[in-house]
Amino acid sequence: MTPPLLDIDVSHATGGFSLDISLNISGQSAISGITALFGRSGSGKTSLINLMAGLVRPDCGRIALGSRVLFDSERGIDLPPEQRRMGYVFQETRLFPHLDVRGNLGYGMKRRGRNGQLASFDHVVGLLDLEYLLNRHPDSLSGGEKQRVAIGRALLSNPELLLLDEPLASLDATHKNEILPFLERLRDDPGIPIIYVSHSMEEIVRLADVMVLISEGRVLANGNVEDLLSRLDLRPLTGRFEAGSVIAATLIGHEKKFGLSRLSFAGGELLAPMVDLPLGTPLRVRIRARDVTLATRKPTAVAAQNIYRGTIVQMEADTSSRTEALLDIGVPLWARLSAKS
Structure with missing residues (x-):
């Protein structure tokens, strides 16, 4: 039997907030497509993907990506971020200001793992329409262009999983509409499953296949977007204005x-x-x-x-x-x- 894409059972407490997550992501979304982590600000979405990526160490528990164990407190396993093979795109793009777009993308290629099919530079540039940006520096790019470059850099590191932490949160409506078609294209391009963090139901409905509903550091529901939005018991959490x-x-x-x-x-x-x-x-x-x-x-x-x-x-x-x-x-x-x- 093929193992699930992600198998997570962790606990973590910090600053008065506790995260107690049990989550299994499998099925079609484990092969390709987008699984959205949805919840209000402060619910624990970003904390969870930081645990996945190895940026924060859980107090206890286990995290597995496919057949690889990334963290297991009982067995003393805690792989560093660079060995977890996850591409992470932050809300702030964190591009290198001294490098042009080509150089920023090249940095991703230097960090790529050797296993699996390698994404080609030309394919990623074409997928995200970056050709005309290659010789420009980050300070000359719009917010949407910066996010596309950051996503391209993450893809070129050859990840097994792509983590997008509210990539549209800092963009105005115009730039959100600019990047949404590229996220759809990325979703439909086979090969790399995506974990997408958002508190915008509109984004999730447009982009995601599966939704994980998180509240106060707990997973309350996990399933197809259509199914969860039809559940009356979840309406207070998915938002009545969004009904x-x-x-x-x-x-x-x-x-x-x-x-x-x-x-x-x-x-x-x-x-x-x-x-x-x-x-x-x-x-x-x-x-x-x-x-x-x-x-x-x-x-x-x-x-x-x-x-x-x-x-x-x-x-x-x-x-x-x-x-x-x-x-x-x-x-x-x-x-x-x-x-x-």
Whole structure:
């Protein structure tokens, strides 16, 4: 049996905060794709990846990456960071200011491990569109460009696992939108699984395959993004303003005259704003609960294009004036209603 990508069972206390984590990451996300660590600021997300990377030593426990044991307090194993074969991209890019982009990328190649398939310089440059930046220095780069270079440097170290610690947190909306397509490209490029730390549900819905929900130093849930966001018991932690559903879909056509795309999902088809992607592309659609309207019979004189027959399977009062309803339309779908409704 193939071992999981990550097998973690550690405890660590510092400055009045305790981390007690038991986590196993396996399945498709252990081969490629993105596993997101989600939680509010101070929940322990960055502390956890610092333990993974060997930047902080746990008080006790065990960490294994594939078949390699990185840390085991009982056996006295504690590999230094350079032997763990993890690429780490910090919130602050930490590029070398005296080196141009080519030199910063070259530093990653000097640190690469010898095992596994080596990522080529040209492939990484092409993947992250860095060709036109190679002769520039960090002080002339935008925030998004710096992050792309930092990711490229980490990839060229030939890691078995890439750790991204809130890579968009310090960027404004424009630069976030600039780098998101490259993160999607990185996710879809086979070979290196990614652990992605974030407290932004929008980023996770767009990028991640699996979500690990962390609160107060504990793992509260671990599973597919779609499944966790449909769980009512997790709503206080995933955020009520963010309340909504995530639906896996496939692009099947366009209605260019109206600027719309047609998507197929388990409950039928839906129309969405036009996306310029090839037919057959798998997509994830986020529908906010506040954008869903219920009716006891099929409406006719309305402008809505996406109308489905469904069944209410669960209801809960959100506040004294609002109620949330979980519907089954072939997939879980949340709706937000006024209490009077």
